Amino acid sequence: MIGAGPAGLAVAVGLRQYGLGVVVVEKEPGTKREVRASVVWQRALEVLRDFGCAERFLDRGLQLRQAEMYVRGRCVGRHPTTAAGTAFPQPLSIEQIAMESLLAERLAELGTGVRWSTEALGVRVRGEGAEVDVRGPGGQKETIACRWVIGCEGAHSLVRKTLGIGFEGERRTDLQAVQINAKAEWKYVCAPDTTYFFLEHRTCLIASPRPGGGYRFFCFRDDPEPQQEGPPGLEEMRALIARATHDPDLRLVPTVPPWFNRARFHDRLATSLRQGPALLVGDSAHLWAPVGGRGLNTGLRGAHNLVWKLAAVHHGWALDALLDTYSAEQRAIARDVMRQMRRNLLELPPSRLTLAGMRLLGPALLASEGFNRRGQALLSELPRTHRRSALSTDAAGYAGRRGLRAGDRVPDVPVSAGGRQRRLHDMLSYDRWTLLVDGAAEGTADAAALRRSAGRYALPVDVTAIRAGRGHGSVLAPGTMLLVRPDGHIGLRAAAADRAALEAYLQRWFVPKAGAGQ
Known part of the structure; x- marks a missing residue:
């Protein structure tokens, strides 16, 4: 296993539960020091239950019950985020720094640790196995022989590149996200179960409560200066948030650890997630702009899809063709998510026409039981299917x-x-x-x-x-x-x-x- 982000750790946990021996290498010295992703939706919580760690996630996170929508400073309604038909009716606010720690803790309970500060240098696939060349923390090199190699190392995946698997897609233009974690002195009620959406022209600001107090302020906006690099400053974020919330007296106090981030995006999907004994999971397999908070959640779903199939083939319970359905099913899910998030009018920077429509129609839509039911289904990801799969x-x-x-x-x-x-x-x-x-x-x-x-x-x-x-x-x-x-x-x-x-x-x-x- 190359990479110890949430998807990689989840795969390792699942394989250990099935009794497979696992070696996890990660070039970083430990779990993330940056907070990064911040929400786990209902279907992903079911995944974490199957990996034996949902309860510890719930203990560390905040359950979110509703979103409150503002269009140009006017509240147009509330949208409940509760879903039926699951043991986890609410999504969870929890940051990646905590997620990785909890998954690594669960992996250690299963008798496996991560080999930190260990970088994968080369991958060779040979027949029914693979070899991975690594360099350890002291600079020593070794070759690890394995039956399967799983690339969970992100957008620049060594496994994917070595095997020559295409990563099709394109760069998103005129879209950036700027973020800060901060406590706010503002005119809105600080409710730990409520996420705020503020829509302005070419700006969508999301304020989601954090388990440690304060909010994750996440803003999708246009990109008038694509050459601008580096994270935003405190004053840039304060001015942006004050404009979106119509609160000129707003004050921000950054959290500890601090989190300021500016990001631009590609939408990409690997042409296959399997080549013989080599497999791709998470950002190594697919990535897109984090509209709807789908990247990490889709990666966890991919881990969930892969583990039981790989274990069944490895143990000799299933024919090899079962494992091929992982690639087909996960690529179909990723394509659907990518397509839906490109049409997500609530989070993408709105035009003046979209704002006018939301201001006019928003109150009626958010009061509609049918609209809320469809929204809850989309957010929770519970209705996503594999109907088109050969396995169905x-x-x-x-x-x-x-x-x-x-x-x-x-x-x-x-x-x-x-x-x-x-x-x-x-x-x-x-x-x-x-x-x-x-x-x-x-x-x-x-x-x-x-x-x-x-x-x-x-x-x-x-x-x-x-x-x-x-x-x-x-x-x-x-x-x-x-x-x-x-x-x-x-x-x-x-x-x-x-x-x-x-x-x-x-x-x-x-x-x-x-x-x-x-």
Whole structure:
């Protein structure tokens, strides 16, 4: 593993949970001293739960319940950020400096540390393995032989460049972001669960509360002086924030550690995230302007997608083709995020026409239940699917049916199992697949046959009969089974009696146990 940012550490944690030996090298001397990314959305919190560290993130962060919108100094309404169908209804304000520390702590609990101050110098892929040349903190060089090499080292990825993988895209023009962490003396209420949005011509200022007090002031604006380098000064930020908030008496006190930053962006996506035993994760695989705070969150989702597939192939449970679906699925997610964030009118620097429209229509939109529901879905990332993946199959008779489809994430809703009331996600686990069967099939010959079919293959799978709670019948319709992946997405949707569909799916992706009859 090359790189110990959040995505790299998450991959290492997940692989250790699956029992794989991991070596993590990082050229920096330790976890970040800069605060950097600052929000974890609901789907990424579910990812962190599967990696065993969501609770410690919640202990260090602030849960955000709403955003308050201002257009040219006028409040046009509030947007709730709470989402249903998850154990983590609110997004979390927590800075990257804390995220990396907590992930490194979790990795250490699993018996692996990071080799800090160790730089990767060269990568060679050879057959079913790789070699990585590194230079340690004392200047000593060595070569590490490995079965897999994973590049998590950012935009200038050595792994990606060595393999000649394209990094397609372009530079964003006339867009910059300037940031400061500061406590503010201003005319607005300092609410630790409320993020403020201030829209002015060619300026979108976001003020998000920080766990240590004060706010992260993050401003997307035009770029009249592209040659200007270096972070903004305190007076530049004070003047910008005062103008956007219509508060000329505003005072700022920078936090400790200080965080001033100016950034410009490229939108880029690797042409493939896998080449044999080499894989790309996080900014090594995709990057874009941090509109919506999607970069780190998408990287964590990629780690979550990759780990269980790599572990299944490594342990001999699955055919190699399963690992190829990581590249296809994660690239599709990245393309969707990139496209959506290019149309994000709430965060990109608005034109005069956009401002006029927001001022006129904003109050009605923000009072609309439908608009808020769509906004909550987009922010939380809970509805993102893998429906187009080769790994997603709706069996005969199920294509086009309403309700959850193959590729969808299973929501965390009340269910009944074995006479007990449970949450559905309590029935799932990141270390196995789960075959959910309509509760009416419990104890029947069909259920027994499904267990026998699943038991012929090497992958760990649990067969569970459930009944969805009132109002959630679309999760598992009567007479249906759902084969749920370790990451909570549906692999197969079929009739509960359709043993042939289950066997065809398992045979396509997985390895039979030794001596298992077909």
